[in-house]
Amino acid sequence: MSPRNPLAIADKLLSSDGGDNVRTDITCDGRQQPQNRTLLPMRHWRAAIVLMVCAYLIAGTFWRAPWKADEPYSFGVVLNIMERGDWIVPNVAFEPFVEKPPLLYWSGALAALAVPQMQPHEAVRLAVLFWMALTCVAVWRTARLLGKEAWDWRIRISAPLTGSQGAPPLGCRLAGPKASITLLHDYALRALLLFVGCIGLVEHVHKFIADVPQVAGTAVALYGLVRYAKASDGVSASGVRVLRPALWFGTGVGVAFLGKGVLVPGLFAVTVLAAIAVLPDFRRRQAWRFYLFSAAITAPWLLIWPIAFWHTSPTLFVEWFWTNNIGRFFGFSGLEGERNTLPTAVRSIFLTGTPAVWPALGMLGLTAWKLVRQRGRGGHMAWLQPYQGHVAVALFVLVTTAVLLRSAGLRDVYLMPLQPGLALLGAPMLLLVSSTWRARAWGVSVMLFGTLALAVWAMWATLVANGGKTLPGSLTQTLGRVLPLPYDMLVHPTAVLAAVSITTLWAICAWPRPGRSGVVAWASGLAMVWGLLGTLLIPWVDDARSYRPLFQAIKPVLQSAQVCVATRGMGESERALMHYETGVRPVKWLLGHSGHGDAHRPNPEARTCDLMLVLDKARENRSRQPKGADWELVWRGSRPGDTNETFSLFQRRGNGGTEALPSPEPIVPLTDTPHRGHR
Numbered sequence: 270m271s272p273r274n275p276l277a278i279a280d281k282l283l284s285s286d287g288g289d290n291v292r293t294d295i296t297c298d299g300r301q302q303p304q305n306r307t308l309l310p311m312r313h314w315r316a317a318i319v320l321m322v323c324a325y326l327i328a329g330t331f332w333r334a335p336w337k338a339d340e341p342y343s344f345g346v347v348l349n350i351m352e353r354g355d356w357i358v359p360n361v362a363f364e365p366f367v368e369k370p371p372l373l374y375w376s377g378a379l380a381a382l383a384v385p386q387m388q389p390h391e392a393v394r395l396a397v398l399f400w401m402a403l404t405c406v407a408v409w410r411t412a413r414l415l416g417k418e419a420w421d422w423r424i425r426i427s428a429p430l431t432g433s434q435g436a437p438p439l440g441c442r443l444a445g446p447k448a449s450i451t452l453l454h455d456y457a458l459r460a461l462l463l464f465v466g467c468i469g470l471v472e473h474v475h476k477f478i479a480d481v482p483q484v485a486g487t488a489v490a491l492y493g494l495v496r497y498a499k500a501s502d503g504v505s506a507s508g509v510r511v512l513r514p515a516l517w518f519g520t521g522v523g524v525a526f527l528g529k530g531v532l533v534p535g536l537f538a539v540t541v542l543a544a545i546a547v548l549p550d551f552r553r554r555q556a557w558r559f560y561l562f563s564a565a566i567t568a569p570w571l572l573i574w575p576i577a578f579w580h581t582s583p584t585l586f587v588e589w590f591w592t593n594n595i596g597r598f599f600g601f602s603g604l605e606g607e608r609n610t611l612p613t614a615v616r617s618i619f620l621t622g623t624p625a626v627w628p629a630l631g632m633l634g635l636t637a638w639k640l641v642r643q644r645g646r647g648g649h650m651a652w653l654q655p656y657q658g659h660v661a662v663a664l665f666v667l668v669t670t671a672v673l674l675r676s677a678g679l680r681d682v683y684l685m686p687l688q689p690g691l692a693l694l695g696a697p698m699l700l701l702v703s704s705t706w707r708a709r710a711w712g713v714s715v716m717l718f719g720t721l722a723l724a725v726w727a728m729w730a731t732l733v734a735n736g737g738k739t740l741p742g743s744l745t746q747t748l749g750r751v752l753p754l755p756y757d758m759l760v761h762p763t764a765v766l767a768a769v770s771i772t773t774l775w776a777i778c779a780w781p782r783p784g785r786s787g788v789v790a791w792a793s794g795l796a797m798v799w800g801l802l803g804t805l806l807i808p809w810v811d812d813a814r815s816y817r818p819l820f821q822a823i824k825p826v827l828q829s830a831q832v833c834v835a836t837r838g839m840g841e842s843e844r845a846l847m848h849y850e851t852g853v854r855p856v857k858w859l860l861g862h863s864g865h866g867d868a869h870r871p872n873p874e875a876r877t878c879d880l881m882l883v884l885d886k887a888r889e890n891r892s893r894q895p896k897g898a899d900w901e902l903v904w905r906g907s908r909p910g911d912t913n914e915t916f917s918l919f920q921r922r923g924n925g926g927t928e929a930l931p932s933p934e935p936i937v938p939l940t941d942t943p944h945r946g947h948r
Contacts, residue, residue: 366841376482609676
């Protein structure tokens with residue numbers, strides 16, 4: 270291979286120990302130039318990328334009420350922990366809710382107790398930032414470990430494909446003795462951006478839901494698995510050498526288990542079995558040390574809480590493990606949920622995994638093509654031997670995909686554990702993209718997200734100027750189905766300043782030459798648009814998705830109940846928010862620990878209540894309002910812009926009823942209330 274080949278230069282840089290006192294730049298064609306003086310601006314650009322990721326994680330996480338579907342009941346569990354100390358058995362509005370393990374709820378409760386100055390529903394989201402920061406660090410460090418493999422893969426793939434020296438490497442101008450480290454850091458940064466840019470993560474990573482610690486545990490476990498694959502190079506390895514990978518792997522599996530349940534631990538168990546079958550280093554003596562250490566580290570995570578749970582309530586433990594874990598996956602739990610079909614699942618994987626899923630498929634496809642061309646017995650495994658880290662990640666992605674396709678129920682949020690693996694698999698393909706295609710992808714991404722950003726700014730300006738009355742009729746009709754219109758948007762200087770800062774940060778990230786690639790422009794553009802939504806338009810969106818105005822309107826009425834308030838048709842989320850906003854304990858009309866309850870198990874306590882709050886949904890085409898002359902309708906309302914859900918409040922007639930009820934308050938938009946700290 271010619272010494273002027275940029276691939277050979279990258280390989281030489283990565284193979285060096287960094288001890289050479291290089292005083293010149295190495296350019297894309299192999300020539301040497303005087304030392305480049307742009308190192309500080311590059312550092313500034315990398316710092317801007319990190320700030321953009323931080324802004325993306327913060328925007329939309331705070332300054333709003335809990336949003337359905339999963340966030341309200343998650344906060345409801347924390348509220349019960351803070352009020353009653355329910356650390357072992359999760360409860361929502363004083364009712365057992367055992368769908369998920371309690372790690373998210375524990376971390377949220379600790380955050381709320383540690384920062385009492387914040388409102389509880391805001392303080393718990395500090396835990397979300399912690400788990401997402403852990404996820405991003407784990408993805409970055411894993412990609413850094415895989416960097417040398419990725420460059421080597423690029424060299425061996427590109428020459429047969431192109432018959433030439435290939436495309437110039439990322440960051441092809443490198444200076445000084447730390448060139449290889451810089452190359453690895455830039456590669457890891459782009460892998461992180463590929464992960465952050467996944468469409469399927471946009472809303473979920475900003476919500477207080479159990480899937481957040483689950484994806485954090487997945488990323489940490491992948492880091493441990495890849496670290497072991499890299500440490501296992503060679504015939505022998507000491508126990509200390511495999512202890513650290515086992516520590517990370519076991520901890521990640523444990524976090525994923527206590528985050529959401531047995532799914533991710535099961536996926537990693539199957540992945541390890543597949544690795545044992547495929548990779549020789551996973552069958553050697555040090556591998557069994559790794560498995561033993563990993564099992565010992567995982568055991569406390571997998572045993573302490575379940576044992577305590579079993580001793581507290583064996584019945585609820587069985588409901589959690591058998592019905593809500595095994596039953597939901599195989600479809601015999603009898604619980605409501607979205608049914609999974611193969612076309613729907615495949616479509617969801619491609620949509621939520623964009624853009625990472627496409628380069629990941631390319632990487633797998635090119636590798637398979639290369640393996641097919643291998644000749645001789647054992648040639649396939651010999652070719653894969655240098656890429657054990659990527660093979661381990663690929664096995665996890667393939668196992669996870671196969672299992673999710675088999676699942677009886679599927680929601681987009683269930684696909685979150687796939688995203689770290691897809692990003693790590695897709696990153697090597699970025700090294701094959703030519704400068705021409707990088708420029709085209711950059712241009713498309715800049716135009717797309719620049720246009721969306723202008724639309725957000727224009728929408729905000731229109732709402733501030735006239736409440737949206739000058740919007741086109743078709744747009745008003747479309748938006749009016751999900752958002753309140755007209756809407757008087759108040760100008761909040763802090764939010765406007767944050768939006769301007771995010772827009773400026775996007776320009777710094779995407780426009781300089783280091784940022785002129787598709788993945789940088791896509792991730793930074795997505796972060797900018799979400800950041801603008803989370804600063805400028807979040808009051809508007811929150812008024813449509815929040816239950817606070819509704820429950821505040823009927824709070825005096827609910828608090829006047831002489832006996833209790835029964836609820837009918839309300840799930841865990843609505844009951845949790847009713848408890849939080851009004852301080853009134855909701856009594857379910859039907860017994861059962863999930864959803865509306867079991868229609869065949871009426872709740873005797875609810876039959877004694879003097880008030881009943883009923884939730885009807887137009888999409889269900891049925892009414893849950895009480896029949897007969899025992900109940901009198903006293904109030905009916907819905908959230909602004911919500912045409913699906915309608916709440917109705919009934920008073921029981923007769924001697925046991927309430928004599929005189931306070932008048933319900935009007936449903937006031939949140940923009941007029943003082944509790945919004947950022948406004």
